[in-house]
Amino acid sequence: MPEDRRLPSEDRRLEVLRAIVEDYVETQEPVGSRALVERHQLGVSPATIRNDMAVLEEEGLIAQPHTSAGRVPTDKGYRLFVDRLSQVKALTSPERRAIETFLGGAVDVDDVVQRSVKVLAQLTNQVAIVQYPSLTRSTVRHVEVVALEGARVLVVVITSSGRVEQRIVELEATPGDGLLSDVRSRIMTAAVGQRLPEASLRLADVIGTFAPADRPLVTSVVTTLTHVFSDERSDERVAVGGTANLARFGRDFDTSIRPVLEALEEQVVLLKLLGEATTDPTVRIGLETGTEGLPGTAVVSSAYGTSEQALAMLGTLGPTRMDYPGTMAAVGAVARYVGRQLADG
Structure with a gap:
């Protein structure tokens, strides 16, 4: 007889709750005891299932939306169902x-x-x-400083998350290729592999490594990079x-x-x-x-x-x-x- 292999009452009620959740998700209709007996191998009589449903309702895990209707899970019931999931359904x-x-x-x-x-x-x-992807959680993968026409340069930042940020920097004078190469090299040394907040701090020290005449250009580039690294709006x-x-x-x-x-x-x-x-x-x-x-x-x-x-x-x-x-x-x-x-x- 099915009654001989029934689970302990608490475990059985969890099985009844699971069956109610699964049926309601599938059918969008309140679930009754007769449907549970027909659709699930619970190993107990309809009377036992009705008693279990009454206990689940008293515990606030299921509710009866209409008189003489079946039961539907409550938020508390869904919560218990999720918490007791033994395994997540595998993708096909x-x-x-x-x-x-x-x-x-x-x-x-x-x-x-x-x-x-x-x-x-x-x-x-x-x-x-x-x-x-959050910029502030990323690390610096690459920095490029490219000369544009006139007194302008393009700063490109590539992060570990694959984000690419570009900014144009307006300068007071047209920079030479040698200076731009030096700026790029020292910035890469200071920033690559660092998380963006730490990279900002390290870049501040780069300015002082250049000759005084070159520091205004370096300051403009570093300031732009610091703004990129600390742009919290990008995380939203x-x-x-x-x-x-x-x-x-x-x-x-x-x-x-x-x-x-x-x-x-x-x-x-x-x-x-x-x-x-x-x-x-x-x-x-x-x-x-x-x-x-x-x-x-x-x-x-x-x-x-x-x-x-x-x-x-x-x-x-x-x-x-x-x-x-x-x-x-x-x-x-x-x-x-x-x-x-x-x-x-």
């Missing part, structure tokens, strides 16, 4: 190939970010959010994709979809939603997002970067009724691939 071979093929064709960091947004939105059918750039996917979930959000759309227009809100950097996918459900007006929303996010340093965050936003194992797998896979792309770039 076509999904892995899609990531590798699509991101493998990127030509620069901007292209990597834009492609990441598209593939993440396609894999999850949610809104994808990707923060551009976010790309968003897949907003149209929200149309599929209109009835999932607690009140209306409008607050979600308004949040997607605010860069500061998006950065807050992505949360703090962590290399493992992080799930925040409902009020856990810390953003008012988004109680029916869940965010799955992860840091991306090198093994030594997280460069930025990426993730997805959708309704609390989402495929958490699949979304966590997609977010984690894209984050790892983007990190490798930038490290190899």
